[in-house]
Amino acid sequence: MPLEHIGQRSVFHEIQLQIRNHILENNLKPGDLLPPAAELASRLGVSQATLREALRALEALGILEIKHGVGTVIRAYDLTPLLESLSFSLLFERDNLRQMVLIREAMEAGSVPEVVRQISDADLRELEAILEQMAEADNPRDLERQFHRTLYRCLDNPLLLQFIDIFWLIGHNLADRSMISDVGKGPLWEAHAPIVETLRARDANAAVQAIHHHFDGIKYQLNGWQRDGTGDGTRDRTRGRTT
Numbered sequence: 001m002p003l004e005h006i007g008q009r010s011v012f013h014e015i016q017l018q019i020r021n022h023i024l025e026n027n028l029k030p031g032d033l034l035p036p037a038a039e040l041a042s043r044l045g046v047s048q049a050t051l052r053e054a055l056r057a058l059e060a061l062g063i064l065e066i067k068h069g070v071g072t073v074i075r076a077y078d079l080t081p082l083l084e085s086l087s088f089s090l091l092f093e094r095d096n097l098r099q100m101v102l103i104r105e106a107m108e109a110g111s112v113p114e115v116v117r118q119i120s121d122a123d124l125r126e127l128e129a130i131l132e133q134m135a136e137a138d139n140p141r142d143l144e145r146q147f148h149r150t151l152y153r154c155l156d157n158p159l160l161l162q163f164i165d166i167f168w169l170i171g172h173n174l175a176d177r178s179m180i181s182d183v184g185k186g187p188l189w190e191a192h193a194p195i196v197e198t199l200r201a202r203d204a205n206a207a208v209q210a211i212h213h214h215f216d217g218i219k220y221q222l223n224g225w226q227r228d229g230t231g232d233g234t235r236d237r238t239r240g241r242t243t
């Protein structure tokens with residue numbers, strides 16, 4: 001029986017490889033259609049049921065979209081499915097999470113000088129409005145995401161914004177599982193207000209420092225998670241596996 005399972009998996013793998021090759025060789029673009037399922041199945045020499053399963057796996061990876069009544073469409077490049085599964089595995093690996101915070105810090109600190117040059121007055125006013133809400137909101141979690149999306153959107157880099165989203169999602173999940181505590185509104189405002197101040201002053205060096213200062217707070221919070229009882233690694237893993 002195990003041999004049969006391996007065989008089935010390699011059939012899926014082979015179908016997926018061939019479909020990827022078909023997309024590349026025919027230079028298919030987002031929105032283009034794959035050949036109809038019956039034709040694909042016969043060209044690949046597999047049953048339509050097997051083909052459908054392989055297509056569903058590619059859909060889960062964000063490569064294709066199966067539209068009923070239309071066909072199988074090539075999707076625009078989108079990191080979301082990949083990042084969502086990444087965030088799930090990160091929930092159980094504290095070291096990964098720590099590494100991801102460092103990557104995000106490097107990414108934001110590296111990008112902020114260009115923001116200083118490009119950000120519009122309208123975006124600055126919006127950041128200030130978000131700050132005001134941070135100081136007042138009882139549950140300011142979503143404001144943190146809004147802040148960073150607004151901060152970097154002038155760079156016109158959707159991948160950077162997606163990365164911010166997924167990081168926010170991870171934090172959200174951890175807080176829901178009481179693995180880290182939510183940041184209160186005071187500390188949240190204090191972490192973000194200096195960033196806006198440096199942007200207003202159009203001071204790139206100070207902006208980089210303000211970003212590092214912001215992440216110092218997050219790293220402190222993560223260390224606390226590893227230090228205190230809520231972040232006991234063994235228990236987290238057990239909890240993760242049983243849910």
Ligand SMILES: [Zn+2]
Nearest residue numbers: 144148192214
């Ligand atoms: Zn932040």
